[in-house]
Amino acid sequence: MVKHNQSSSSNPRVDYEYRRKKNAEEMRMQVVSFTLMIFFTVVAFVTVAAGFSKWFVIPFILLLACVQVAFQLYYFMHMKHKGHEAPSLFLWSGIVVAFVTVLAFMTVVWI
Structure with a gap:
């Protein structure tokens, strides 16, 4: 669980450190979600290349697409803020x- 407490200090150095820490956390989450999206894309290509039935492949790819849309909205478009x-x-x-x-x-x- 990630805490989103704002710094209430009047010290600019403390505020800078707080913002720097939050930006680092945000960047880490974006890199992780980007890596997962690339992984899901590779899994989709492998699923199609493996020659599975279209009755499995189509819903599976749609499921991966929905997960990627959620990642896009929450991590890259900042809808979680x-x-x-x-x-x-x-x-x-x-x-x-x-x-x-x-x-x-x-x-x-x-x-």
């Missing part, structure tokens, strides 16, 4: 509406 609640609400609401719409159209087409 305070102050991004309203944009986050609208973004996730749009994703839910898009998912329900696609699901409804797929259901109508299959009937």
Whole structure:
């Protein structure tokens, strides 16, 4: 669990050290998420190259894509930070509406 306490010191040196530590943590998380996204991309390519059934490959790649979108939103677009609640609400609401719409159209087409 990462604590997000702000420094309340009036000492500029302490504030600088606090910001430096937070920036280092943020950069580490971005590097880790970037590495995981590259790994997921390689896994997707290997899955396709291995010749698995399309009934396994397509949902698996879509799952990896959803995980990568979550990484993009939370770590590279900083949606996990305070102050991004309203944009986050609208973004996730749009994703839910898009998912329900696609699901409804797929259901109508299959009937």
